[in-house]
Amino acid sequence: MKGRSEGSVPITRRFLINRPVRTAAGAGGIGLALMLMLLLAGLWVGVQDRVTTYDDHLGADLVVVPAGTRSLFADPGVLPAPAVDTIAQTPGVTAAAPLRTMYQILELPHGKAAIAAVAFDPTSGLGGPWALSAGRAPHSADEVAVDTLWADQHTLAVGDRLPILGHPMRVVGLTDDTALFMTPLVFTTTTGMDQMLRATGTTGAVLVTTSDPGDVAERLRGAGYTVRTPAELHQASLDLATDIYGSPVRLMVGVAFAAGTLVVALVAYTRVTEQQRDLGVLKALGATPARLRRIAVAETVALTVLGTLAAVVLLLLTRELLAWWRPAFPVLLTAGTIAQTAAAAAAMALLAAWLPAHRLSRLDAASAFRSGR
Amino acid sequence: MNTTENTSAATAGTPGPAAGSQAVSAGHSRVPVLTVRGLTKTYGSGDTAVDAVRSVDLDVASGEVLLVMGPSGSGKTTLLLMLGALLRPTAGSIAVTGRDNRDVDIAAAPEKHLPALRSHTFGFIFQDYALLDALTATENIAVAANLAGTTGSAAHHRATELLDRVGLEHRATARPSQMSGGEQQRVAVARALSNDPPVLLADEPTANLDASRGRDLARLLRRLADEDHRSVVIVSHDDRLREIADRVLWLEDGQFRQIASMTIDPVCRMSVERTGAHLEWHEQTIWFCSEGCKREFAENPDSFQP
Incomplete structure (x- = not known):
């Protein structure tokens, strides 16, 4: 049997589209978790920008x-x-x-x-x-x-x-x-x-x-x-801020990452559990465990990509809300922050997809015959 | 086609060692596609070991429709799962001849070869249709073709062709939830044909269909066996399927029994042995599957046809 052949029925896409509300809820959950990470990262960049603002405007050499x-x-x-x-x-x-x-x-x-x-x-x-x-x-x-x-x-x-x-x-x-x-x-x-x-x-x-x-x-x-030099003072302010706030911020980012991974894993696991009958049918029809794992991983990755887009939208909304409510706490997004969060999202997706993919390896093809009994 | 009683009388399988070969010779001179010898499935071990299927021998010829009947828990589905490479037997062999005329022993095949064996050799028809809700009728068929290696427009063309064959070309874009049970089962049959398998395995295919649709499906299965020289193995409680079967085998406690000694319970229409609950009515002995059916019959015998 061929692997993922060109021109095959796009099963993953169909699974995602078939239950749009659940897909949106899953992506929304992942988006919230990622948004929390982006928010913390953006706040940290904002803190770094704020604590050095005077050093950057001294006007002295x-x-x-x-x-x-x-x-x-x-x-x-x-x-x-x-x-x-x-x-x-x-x-x-x-x-x-x-x-x-x-x-x-x-x-x-x-x-x-x-x-x-x-x-x-x-x-x-x-x-x-x-x-x-x-x-x-x-x-x-x-x-x-x-x-x-x-x-x-x-x-x-x-x-x-x-x-x-x-x-x-x-x-x-x-x-x-x-x-x-x-x-x-x-x-x-x-x-x-x-x-x-x-x-x-x-x-x-x-x-x-x-x-x-x-x-x-x-x-x-x-x-x-x-x-x-002003540059030395700028760095000293950054170091000081990192000494004071760095550990708790890193801890919060770590907790957000763990929570995000759990959310992605939960969403992925729930979907695979819901689709167990369909996946069992595919296995009975001749799908290899590797193909089923690819379906699970592709679905998790797709949900994470959708979740990342949702996170950006949610972050923009939250940033506006925060700017209105607490303007002294700017949330600054840099290319680096977004790249780091995207990498974190990819890591989350791969970590989270492991569990359902592992479960699919042990899926009983005969379950297709027993469903509905 | 042989009549059920005659055929089954001549072909009931084990425990007779020659039952398998009898099965092929009784009205079918064609080469067997499935040859099963000493097939056994044991669940558990030691004192708790249960033999779901016990040392079964069976031959199924090309173009033959074989109906396996039996009470619940008799091992019918276990047998079907083993025939379809979905369950490993504890002992025995299952030789299947593919479209390329090569014989493969499913029981001895490595685990990694089983998906390809399933997708190339068997077509599965499930009791609850087992269509993927997310896919259209065409896609449900095409996905099975994909798994067998046919992709792109070829798979789509094959799916369209098969939908036409089962009379559902007008339902190509419908999803399972938009179709009746009969339509869904016909799509399932079309899906089972997508890889042009030599063997169709059907588990209670008419269980969720009304009488008319059940009959239609039975005729369709018969036609597929006759026109394509496909072997069709059906596991069912449905007595109506006797009409299209070349042979009827009775499986009980994991072994085939002589079906000649069987009769029909007039209340539940199940095949029953001529032992246990019975009564005399109009100088006939009527046999029942249970005391409940016997009581129901005794209360109003005219409403049942023995």
Whole structure:
């Protein structure tokens, strides 16, 4: 007997079409499981995008940080304020500006809220907000610009007062693209931050612009400073996020994969069980176990492909829903994420098809004679 | 065609060692297509061993219609499954001559050769038709042709031709759920013919059909045996099939018995031995399969024809 010959009756397709509701339900179940995986993967990409957004918009070529500092927000430290002038005078440096960052918990009318505060020098144009939806960047010591999404969440508008460390700061601008994963960015001036912290005479870091980053970095290191590039800070933020969230996210993706595999297996197994009579008839008519296994595997793979398409549609819907409900949690889809999920779906399908295919190997052809008795 | 009583009287099989050869010689001079010797199927082992079929010998000739009857649990279906390479016998041999005139012993054939043997040598007709609900009438036939190696338009053409032969060309695109029982069984017959098998095996083919459709199907099976020189082995309780059978064999407790000693229970129309429940009526001895049938007859004998 030939194997799957060209021009054979398309049994798998007929099986899928014969019960469209069940096929749709099966594909929908697989789609939900895959969508969960895609959602988690998309959220993780979104988290990575968010936690590095400030590093990507520093506007500096180099950053001088306190010794041992890898990340601007996670490793608070201080440099003496005169270091800014010293660094500015280093050959090759175009401009140098102070920068201070810190996490802070605010007491707001609706409860407590965590923010990532950034103090920058408004005269330098370095380290400040890069996109505004309303108002302007802060100029004076009592002014702040806050993330637009966070402002909406806390019903803040330009002109409102925002108490930080007992100082009633005035909101002068709403910034875009400034929601970190768990905290929004709140921009103020270094003067304002110094007053809030009563920490004049120090700075957190120094932003440096230069046309020759390599040589300047060498010179600064030679002068005893610790120098980071924005790329290094970007990577450090990613590493930090991975350290904090990576394990639980990987665990969730793993659980979603296991659940997805089980769903696919259950759908495949149920279908094969339902079709046992038909498959028994085919075996009685002369179908080889290999051919029956191919039918089971092809059906499982087809359902998984349909499920993958359903997952993409469900994800788009969920993403829109999430963007409306929790805009600070972006779900970003990359080609890599989709490729990984497709590979996972293929792995699921093959794993899940094994059980029914194995069962078909032991299918009793004589069952066709006994059915209906 | 021989009459049932005469034929069966001359051809009842085992335990007589020469029963098989008698079967062929009694009205059929053609070469046997199926030659069964010492066929035994035992389920279980030790104290719990049950012989479903016991050392059966049987010859079935080309163009012959053989009807195997017997009570439920007598081993009829087990015998049919073994003949069709769907069940391994415990002992014995089943030699079948294919269309290429080559003999194969199904009982000794390796497991991996059985699917090809089934798809090339046998046509199966099931009690509940066993059509695939997802496929149309044409596709149900074509899929069996596919399994036998005929694909594409050749398979489709063959299916159309066979539908025409069973008088269902107008139902080509109908699905089983859209057809009557009689139509479904005719599609099943067409499917059984798709690989042009030398042997048709039918398990209770008329069980789900009314009297008229059952008769039609019986005639169709007879025609297939006569026109194509196909051997047809039917396992059934249906007494109406005696009309088309060349031979009737009675299987009981896994062995063939002399059917000459059998008679018909007038209530349930089953063949019964001339032992057990009986009564005298109009100077005749009427035999029954059970006390229940006897009682039913005694209450209103005029409503039954002995």
